[in-house]
Structures are given as structure tokens and as C-alpha cells.
Amino acid sequence: MKQIQVDQLGGPDRMKLVDAPNPVPGPKQALVEIKAAGVNFIDVYFRTGLYKGDLPLTLGQEAAGIVSAVGADVTEVAVGDRVAYAIMARGSYAAFAVVPAWQLVRIPDAVDFEHAAAAMLQGMTAHYLTHSTFPLSPSDTCLVHAAAGGAGRLIVQMAKMRGARVFGTVSTEAKAALAKAAGCDEVIFYTTQDFEVEVKRLTGGRGVDVIYDSVGVTTFLKGLNCIRPRGMMVAFGQSSGAVAPLDPSVLNVKGALFLTRPSLGHYCATREELLLRAREVLGWTASGKLNIRIDGTYPLSDVAQAHRDLESRKTAGKLLLVP
Ligand code: NDP
Numbered sequence: 001m002k003q004i005q006v007d008q009l010g011g012p013d014r015m016k017l018v019d020a021p022n023p024v025p026g027p028k029q030a031l032v033e034i035k036a037a038g039v040n041f042i043d044v045y046f047r048t049g050l051y052k053g054d055l056p057l058t059l060g061q062e063a064a065g066i067v068s069a070v071g072a073d074v075t076e077v078a079v080g081d082r083v084a085y086a087i088m089a090r091g092s093y094a095a096f097a098v099v100p101a102w103q104l105v106r107i108p109d110a111v112d113f114e115h116a117a118a119a120m121l122q123g124m125t126a127h128y129l130t131h132s133t134f135p136l137s138p139s140d141t142c143l144v145h146a147a148a149g150g151a152g153r154l155i156v157q158m159a160k161m162r163g164a165r166v167f168g169t170v171s172t173e174a175k176a177a178l179a180k181a182a183g184c185d186e187v188i189f190y191t192t193q194d195f196e197v198e199v200k201r202l203t204g205g206r207g208v209d210v211i212y213d214s215v216g217v218t219t220f221l222k223g224l225n226c227i228r229p230r231g232m233m234v235a236f237g238q239s240s241g242a243v244a245p246l247d248p249s250v251l252n253v254k255g256a257l258f259l260t261r262p263s264l265g266h267y268c269a270t271r272e273e274l275l276l277r278a279r280e281v282l283g284w285t286a287s288g289k290l291n292i293r294i295d296g297t298y299p300l301s302d303v304a305q306a307h308r309d310l311e312s313r314k315t316a317g318k319l320l321l322v323p
Contacts, residue, residue, distance in 0.1 A: 067104070068096065084105055086103075116282060145213050153317065213237070215237065220235060
């Protein structure tokens with residue numbers, strides 16, 4: 001079968017399309033024929049070595065497809081099921097992937113493979129951030145960085161579902177239009193405006209209750225000045241680069257703030273929790289309550305271009321590989 005492999009860490013051209021043996025599912029595993037695979041920053045981090053994996057690496061932690069075989073003791077899915085998954089298994093940049101069966105979620109009939117693959121990782125991330133890490137209520141104001149981005153657009157939509165007031169940062173007019181269409185009450189151009197000044201102005205000096213920060217080094221420290229006392233900084237990503245180590249006493253000086261660095265795996269820790277989030281995300285996708293934006297679809301052979309596009313800051317929504 002066709003598969004993307006990395007035998008040396010580095011740039012996008014290190015990813016090679018190879019012929020690999022068809023994988024065989026072991027106990028409690030299922031073999032999924034991949035119909036669409038999500039392209040995510042986590043794949044970039046494994047490719048460059050920021051996140052560690054053994055070489056040769058397989059990449060891709062999000063996909064939708066059809067169960068084509070199951071190992072022993074699999075109760076969650078059956079051959080022929082339309083399924084999607086995110087995060088726990090690596091290797092979805094391929095024609096087939098072996099996945100722990102408990103990670104697989106059935107796709108509603110009304111959702112196609114592309115939208116299911118596009119919804120899983122960023123959708124469940126937006127879900128845990130807005131419903132669990134800092135459960136928003138109508139009295140809350142949040143700041144969402146990169147509000148037109150893959151995770152950002154979905155966080156904005158879910159924050160509005162929960163009734164919060166939502167500020168979003170973006171870099172361009174086109175992204176501002178997308179962030180507003182997703183539901184942002186206020187859009188801030190963080191490349192040309194001082195977002196701290198804007199947040200203080202828009203909140204009468206109080207600051208927001210929570211920041212969902214996927215951008216990292218360029219936004220993190222200034223963000224701490226924009227949060228009300230005892231509010232929360234949710235540092236969940238690093239599209240501009242990793243945040244430097246922090247002296248905890250800074251959180252006291254800034255107003256007894258809470259800081260968390262969450263990840264999807266820890267918020268889908270059991271099958272029950274995974275199903276709760278995935279069913280809501282895929283159900284809202286089916287009903288149209290959640291709008292999933294696919295920004296590009298590539299064959300496996302164009303994986304390097306997909307990574308270049310994701311890292312280029314030009315995308316707004318999901319990039320997919322279709323084997
Ligand atoms: P996005 O679609 O948000 O793409 C990145 C966006 O970040 C860009 O479009 C850009 O928006 C903004 N950005 C700001 N500075 C830069 C820069 N220097 N280079 C590139 N982009 C920049 O990506 P995702 O939503 O997929 O992921 C964002 C981050 O969140 C990643 O670090 C990812 O790993 C992380 N993440 C973490 C999860 C978790 O559970 N912890 C789960 C999902 C994602 P603009 O042009 O408007 O500034």
C-alpha cells in the first residue's frame with residue numbers, strides 16, 4: 001500500500017511516498033481504509049523533531065474511512081463501518097492504517113468522509129476547550145487567537161453556541177471576514193494593532209475571562225496582560241513557535257491567573273469521553289450547526305505542498321490528503 005514515511009527529520013521534502021506492506025490489525029485493533037486524512041501542525045512537529053518519534057516515521061493522526069478488517073476482541077466497530085478518528089494512532093497519511101478500535105467513531109450518514117476527517121481533531125479540540133478546560137457561559141468574554149484558523153474558527157463557533165462574547169485575532173481582511181462569519185463579535189488585527197490595547201478598550205479595562213492561544217511565542221506573554229484577575233490562559237498551540245519557560249510568580253503579578261497547556265488526548269481519555277465529544281461535533285456537522293471549512297485537498301504525492309501551505313500562514317480551515 002502507499003504510505004508517507006520520513007527517514008530523516010527536516011523540511012517538507014523529507015516526506016516520501018513509499019510502498020509499504022499492508023498492516024494487519026492485532027487484538028483490539030481495526031484496519032481502516034483511509035478515504036481522507038487531516039493535515040495538522042502535530043504532523044509538522046513530528047516531521048521536524050519538535051515532538052519525538054522513532055525513524056522511519058509514519059505521519060498523520062486524523063482520518064475518516066471504512067473498517068476493512070478487525071483483530072480479536074473488537075466490539076466497538078465492524079467491517080464495513082464508516083468511521084473517523086483523531087490523535088492516538090499515527091500513520092493516517094496512507095491508504096490503510098491500523099487504529100485502536102476504541103478510538104473509532106461511527107460517522108453519521110449525512111457527513112461525507114472529507115468533512116468527517118476535517119471535523120475530528122480541531123472540532124474535538126474546540127469542544128474540550130470551550131466545554132471543559134474553561135467551560136464558557138453567557139457572562140464570559142473570550143479571546144481566540146488565529147480566529148480564522150482550523151481550530152480557531154471552530155472555537156469561535158462553539159463559544160457563540162455557549163453564549164459567550166468572542167474576540168478574535170487575525171492577520172488579514174479575508175481572515176477577518178471568515179472570523180466574523182464564524183461569529184466573532186470583535187475582530188482584532190494583531191499584526192497591525194496592539195491586541196492588548198484593543199482588549200482593554202473593548203472590556204473597559206477589565207480584560208477577558210479566558211484566552212485560547214494556539215499561536216504561542218508571539219502572543220503568549222502579551223496575552224497575560226489581557227486577562228482579568230483569576231482568569232485563565234489556555235496555551236494549547238504554537239503556530240508561531242514554542243513559548244519559553246515561565247516563572248510561576250508571573251501569574252501572581254498578572255492577577256493570580258490560571259495557566260494550562262492542554263491536549264486532546266488528555267480530554268478524550270476514555271471511550272465515553274471521546275464519544276461524547278465526537279458525537280456532538282459530528283452531529284453538529286451533520287445538522288449544519290457547525291460549519292467545517294475545507295481549504296485544500298491534496299493527493300498523497302503532494303504532501304510536501306500541503307505542509308508548506310499549512311506552515312505558510314495562508315490557510316484558513318482544514319487541509320486534507322486523499323489517498
Ligand atoms: P491554524 O489553521 O490556526 O493555522 C495557523 C494559524 O496561526 C495561521 O493561519 C495564522 O493565522 C496563525 N499564525 C500566527 N503566527 C503564525 C506563524 N508565525 N506561522 C504560521 N501561522 C501563524 O492551525 P491549527 O488550528 O491546526 O493549529 C494551531 C496550533 O494549535 C498548532 O500549534 C497546533 O499544533 C495546535 N493544536 C493543539 C491542539 C491541542 O489539543 N493542544 C489541538 C489542535 C491544534 P493568522 O494569519 O490569522 O495569524
